[in-house]
Amino acid sequence: MGRRLAGRGKWIALTGALVVAGGAVGMWTLVRPDASAATTTTVTATATVGTIRQSVSATGTLAPAQRSDLSFQVSGTVTTVSVSVGDKVAKGATLATVDDTELQAAVDSAQAGVDAAEDQVDSASGSSSAQVASADAQLAAAKSTLSRAKESLAEATLTSPIAGTVAAVDIAAGDTVGSTGGTGGTGTSTGTPTAQVVVISTNAWVVDASVGASDLASVKKGLQVEITPDGSNQKVFGTVRSVGVMASTGSSGSATFPVTIAVTGTPTGLYAGGTVTAAIVVKQVDDVLTVPSAAISSEGDATYVTVTKDGQQTRTKVVVGAVYGARTEITSGLTEGAQVVVRQLQLPQGGAGATERQRGTQGEFPGGGQFPGGGQAPGGQAPGAGQ
Template sequence: MSSNAQHLASHLRPRSRRQYVIAAVVALVLVGGGGWWFLGRADGAEAESITATVSAGTFQQTVTGSGTIQPAREADLDFEVSGRVTSVKVKAGDTVAKGDVVATLDTASLDAALASAKAQLEAAETTVANDSSESSTQQASNSAALLSAQADVTQAKDDLAAATLRATFSGTVASVDVAVGDQAGSSSSGSADAGGQGGTGAATGGDTSAATTSTAAVTIVQPRTFVVDADVAADDITQVKKGLQVQITPTGATTPIFGTVKEVGLVAETGTSGAATFPVTVSVTGAQKDLYAGTSADISIVVKQVQNVLTVPTLALTTTNGKTYVTKVVGSSTKKTAVTVGETYGASTQITKGLKSGDKVEITTIRRSPTGTTNRGTRGEGGFGEGGFPGGGAPPNLSGGGFPGGAQ
């Protein structure tokens, strides 16, 4: 292998799952009126020559992952007590405010339980009020009975209140899985919503001849706000921190959306391939009217960003006797110029010494066509676009700036 080929191979070696993304890099100045030409030769070889303008740009190092889009906040609401459903006041798609009634249970047995508890409390209070002649042991027993009766009344009131199911936050009703006449119960525990409001469980109870709810009676979500529950490879997770910026590409979408890392899991999981992964939760930036829960998505987390980096295409470099050179274009002539290189970012390499912004370098390669084929000349054009994140978060190791609209 030639020294030039060895140099290129060393700069283009794989970087596991890490990717180097070019945000704004090198503008190609095309020779010959806006393009470059492949010059036909009788032996089938084609000489390709292009001129690239050296310029400063921004480079991003990213870590990738994949996951599922979920509502940012969701509550599964269930009755805390057993009873027959007497009303359901919402349907899927309805908007509710915090505290709105969404369903109720029959309260006849609960009313009776509260009345009984109150009667027991009154009796205990009378006993304590008239036990001055009793022994100290009996007085202590009477006082304990009074405390128990007071607790029973409190519990009976709580049970009666729990027969009315209310929205725990303002949102949209995602599903209703209970109907009038169903028997709802409380023996199984439910899940807490993502915003921190707890739900309670549904279970069978009472009249077993009636239908019984086995899922949440009512599910409420916060509209148009989402998170991505994603998995990141164990090799990359040490680079992922809360607050880093993320590019999100939902399955089937042509335009990415953006977000920030909300939470990084500490316990490894086993992915579908058998490799260890870590859970990462990403908050999607802004309200999203065209995003749907359950959609899969790929994520790209910016773990490092370096700005104002002077680069040239890696193909412009040659190595001789341990030194690196470029062919610098000066007017109508060229000059072999020694340079000092830094990091390699995909197809571009950083220049730390030997060139300045605005210099031009020549890239010449040889391509071979099928034997006997004469190529009359084909034209190719290329370049790099610019991009940025519209809001939220900031990557580490920033140099000279950050994301538009994001934290510095």
């Protein structure tokens, strides 16, 4: 990954190949036991055309896009708990029930009240308008009582409003529950203090992240994000859903601002509460010809690279553009695919008695091999060069 530019982000070269003769590009120290005759080894790299991205790095926590904290809204004794943590449930699935004997009796009583009120209305027909109005009012009240009784009976069954996975169960058969969601019994709590059952979606995720004040202006809604879960090589993608404007202050005393990232697609292997690293792409430049910055030399106002072809080296004047981490843009004087000299190493003849010791980093990317693939990640807005 490229070095941070002016404290504002990271430049990442996404395409191209780095060809290394004798090892990866880096800083090298030659250790010789004597002054024997030396041979020259040339380290070269390829001028490549690709996409360059500048990103703001943020850490965050995975959360389900949907979460339902569920509790009984009626009092009673729990008769069944149909799910355990980790179970997958469909929308409308029964999770638990309470004893509904009294609730069913209340419905029967309310129904009897409605029947009686209807009889009163029939009897009042032909009577005074006041008697008819009174009978109608009694019927309306009886129907309202019946409706509430039926609602309470339905609430004796706890159902899931979403399709997802059971994340917590805090009730057990035999527990007494109150209408405010409290429990008394042996249920084991693994979720929030009040929820008796928690169901989360596992096919849609968000990342709750934060950025510093210096990066806030460049982070916009709709920007693409590359997300790497902690301890995983898997990359998932997302877009910035919202950027908060109210700061919070951590233990270090520095202000950070909340950023919510919506994960695109339906990736697997994600877990609620997991830590991720997010690279928010704030600028993108396409079709850029670059070479390693170490391949460039200057003389006065002129800039040069040394091109090697068929064993011959030619010093070539070039015009440089922007610097992207460990690589520099070439705007003229060089073509894609050209082999440029990065540095030359003096080695003892036959290599006997000498070692190469690498220090520092291996240029822009570890391993000196193929750069990561370019192009746009699924979903989100790819910022243009003009941003």
